[in-house]
Amino acid sequence: MADDASELAWLSLAQAGRSIQSGELSSLEVTRALLARIAQIDSRLNSYATVLGDRALNDAASADRELAKGQSRGALHGVPIALKDLCDTAGIVTQGGMPLYADRVPATDATVVARLKQAGAILLGKLQMTEGAFSAHHPDIAVPINPWGDALWSGVSSSGSGVATASALCFGSLGSDTLGSIRFPSAVNGITGLKPTWGRVSRAGILPLAESMDHVGPMARSAEDAAIMLGAIAGVDSADPTCSRQPVPDYPDALNKPLNGVRVGIDRGLVEANADGSMTAVCETALATFEAEGLVIKEITMPAMAGIASDALQLCVAETALTHRDNYDANAEKYGPVLTNLIEAGRRVDATDLLEIGYRRMAFEGAMHALFDEVELIILPAMNVAAPTNEDLARQVNDLSARMARLLFTAPIDMSRHPSLTLPGGATEHGLPVAFQLIGPHFGEAHLLAAGHLFQRETDWHQRRPPVD
Secondary structure, eight states: OOOHHHHHHTSSSHHHHHHHHTSOOHHHHHHHHHHHHHHHHHHHEEEEEEEEEHHHHHEEEEEEHHHTTOOOOOOTTTTTEEEEEEBBTBBOOOOOOOOOOTOOOSSSSHHHHHHHHHHHHHHEEOOOOOOOGSOOOOSSOOOOOTOOOTBBOOOSSSHHHHHHHTTTTEEEEEEEEESSSSSSHHHHTTTTTEETTTTOOOOOTTTTTSSTOOEEEEESSSSSHHHHHHHHHOOOTTTOOTTTTOOOOTTTTTTTTOOTTOOOEOOHHHHHHOHHHHHHHHHHHHHHHHTTTEEEEOOOOOOHHHHHHHHHHHHHHHHHHHHHHHHHHGGGGSSSSHHHHHHHHHHHHOOHHHHHHHOOOOHHHHHHHHHTOSSSSSEEEEESSOOOOOOOOOTTTHHHHHHHHHHTTTHHHHHHTTOOHHHHHHHHTTSSSEEEEOOOSSSSHHHHHHHHHHHHHHOOOOGOOOOOO
């Protein structure tokens, strides 16, 4: 591919949008460049489940015609993006990583898809994911490859979203997070991922895993890009009665809000006892950056995390069994072994245990709310270890303690439904991405994104490119 076409693909979403809307670039030109790049390198990365080449080109040409008439729809107009393949798309297969759904063609778009279209975004295609959005890809699915190294884990379950966004095969994507599946692939692929407050973004038309914990959010190459995407998809939706009626701020406009005096909390005992040296170091480096910019660092004590992480997995197991109740008995042979075991385990969960989990969940959420009386932001590692390999994960497949250690910093934040922003903030000794997450109060995404934007103004970790060109 020509260098100029490659450089087009590496623009940020915000840069691409500004260039398209100013007429410096055309949507058609940019879309062609990305489709050519997908054709060139995705055969080895496996990030796309479906590529919508002709449709994307037609939509890009339409966007150019609108923009030529002065009919701008905003920052996303004409910008090519992609979707995790659990977002319903009218007339386009939505498989959810499941061969069982190979012929599933929805009649209507998910609300988030309809909103992205309304904002003028160009849909390049659907991105590969784990089976049913749990922890393993179906044996018949080609697993997305981490662009930083073939041996490295690409994350779950938004693996395709992480790989495609990190490899400049789209300017941004949507992912979903139930136990950590926006944060894990964002961390290991070196991108910026936002898990919004539960209810901030509609789940109507999203294939569920565990509905009381499922979150849908943007995965991008910067906090600014994530802010633009979140602004397009957030807000009340009559098709999803659990969607919040809280007003939607202008997230891009809030990116440069003053943060002097904002308090950032860290529980160093928790982090140092449960994360490796790279993860601990990235948190401390981020704190030093924030402190130099006038934020105040404060020691806090997080509510007990291990028990609520275990509860999250147990609740996910039970809710997944419910999600697949109507399909599993008639189609068990079409399910992969990991999702099969999950559903079978979920059917054995005792109702009394679920009630007790519900009570503990409410208590944990309340304790998290109380922490935000002390601080505005909380920093945690994005994972317990940096740059795990596929071999590491295979070796730990039946190791419950290893699984729980991996979920410790992510699953509790799904249980409490707080927003979390994952940011690349360092590298291992081998040059592989290391990330941290910032947690905010419910509906505190504007603050999170402003802090992420500040960090990315002062550092360049989010601009590092994997060796795919």
